[in-house]
Amino acid sequence: MKKSNLCGDSFMTKAKYQRIVDKITKDIKEGKLATGQKIPSVRKLAEHYHCSKDTAQKALIELKYQKYIYAVPKSGYYVLENAQEEKQDLELPVRDDRHQAYEDFRLCVNETLIGRENYLFNYYPQQEGLEDLRRSVQKLMLDSAVYASRDQLVLTSGTQQALYILSQIEFPNQKERILVEQPTYHRINDLLLAQKLPYETIERTPQGINLQELERIFQSGKIKFFYTIPRFHYPLGHSYTRQDKEEILRLAQLYDVYIVEDDYLSDFDSRRELTFHYLDNSQRVIYIKSFSTSLFPSPQGLLLCSFHPRFKTTFIAYKKRRGLRQQPHHAKGPIALHRQSHV
Numbered sequence: 001m002k003k004s005n006l007c008g009d010s011f012m013t014k015a016k017y018q019r020i021v022d023k024i025t026k027d028i029k030e031g032k033l034a035t036g037q038k039i040p041s042v043r044k045l046a047e048h049y050h051c052s053k054d055t056a057q058k059a060l061i062e063l064k065y066q067k068y069i070y071a072v073p074k075s076g077y078y079v080l081e082n083a084q085e086e087k088q089d090l091e092l093p094v095r096d097d098r099h100q101a102y103e104d105f106r107l108c109v110n111e112t113l114i115g116r117e118n119y120l121f122n123y124y125p126q127q128e129g130l131e132d133l134r135r136s137v138q139k140l141m142l143d144s145a146v147y148a149s150r151d152q153l154v155l156t157s158g159t160q161q162a163l164y165i166l167s168q169i170e171f172p173n174q175k176e177r178i179l180v181e182q183p184t185y186h187r188i189n190d191l192l193l194a195q196k197l198p199y200e201t202i203e204r205t206p207q208g209i210n211l212q213e214l215e216r217i218f219q220s221g222k223i224k225f226f227y228t229i230p231r232f233h234y235p236l237g238h239s240y241t242r243q244d245k246e247e248i249l250r251l252a253q254l255y256d257v258y259i260v261e262d263d264y265l266s267d268f269d270s271r272r273e274l275t276f277h278y279l280d281n282s283q284r285v286i287y288i289k290s291f292s293t294s295l296f297p298s299p300q301g302l303l304l305c306s307f308h309p310r311f312k313t314t315f316i317a318y319k320k321r322r323g324l325r326q327q328p329h330h331a332k333g334p335i336a337l338h339r340q341s342h343v
Contacts, residue, residue, distance in 0.1 A: 016051045020059035039077040127320045129155030145278045159290045169314050173256045175224040206236050218255035225258040232265040253282045264290045
């Protein structure tokens with residue numbers, strides 16, 4: 001005989017944590033759980049729904065995110081006043097924009113830690129970044145038309161770390177000089193000066209760069225890589241056209257130069273212009289992206305590098321040798337928060 005349940009068959013097909021969310025939400029809406037009433041503890045929910053404490057905790061975090069309940073430290077969770085009863089815009093004063101995403105970020109960090117506590121102690125061999133984090137990043141980057149396998153992705157603790165490693169390792173073209181636009185990201189300028197690296201510059205204006213001048217510099221045979229910001233260049237606001245990108249890529253292939261594409265403002269491009277990485281058919285582009293600009297500044301802003309396989313071994317070896325790694329306990333938080341901000 002087929003078993004029945006109070007909430008219907010569809011209830012049983014849902015994930016366990018979602019069943020808990022649905023039941024508590026239903027009880028709140030029907031008044032069975034009143035404003036200010038305490039929600040059963042994680043232990044009691046786990047016992048009642050025959051699930052793990054992690055699953056029960058995940059359900060409570062989801063309910064808190066949906067503004068049905070709130071947490072009281074060392075006490076538990078309680079039903080929020082007028083939970084979801086009125087959905088209208090409120091004018092709220094911005095007191096301190098430094099904390100604009102803090103609560104959401106903390107919620108995402110807590111959620112991503114559920115069931116993953118073991119990572120805190122066993123991630124050290126994974127110099128390229130946690131596998132499930134790279135899997136999440138890979139899926140996220142599809143929205144920006146950045147197609148790369150998980151094995152091509154490397155996570156660092158920020159743009160500066162990636163640029164530093166790239167400036168130190170040997171490239172397949174065995175060249176030494178770095179070409180940068182001027183003006184450009186001040187950190188790359190600081191890096192070049194602090195490390196006393198050989199470099200050249202090319203002027204970038206609100207109209208772009210002189211492609212004939214770029215060819216002359218490439219033709220010298222000295223350029224290891226060309227560092228460029230493809231869109232919304234600060235402070236010029238310039239973005240390369242597709243035609244410009246294709247010509248720069250042609251020159252890079254012709255003169256054996258690599259392109260380091262720092263696409264940190266891609267999230268603000270509503271037109272979703274194609275990247276150098278997408279247009280590249282000769283594996284000349286190293287794509288890096290930081291999520292800190294679209295979320296909030298952080299010393300450990302998440303960043304990815306998409307590599308040709310011959311780069312990865314050298315890059316990882318240098319990263320390991322210098323003891324450079326990202327911190328896993330919050331690394332996936334930015335990804336979760338980034339996804340929520342685009343829903």
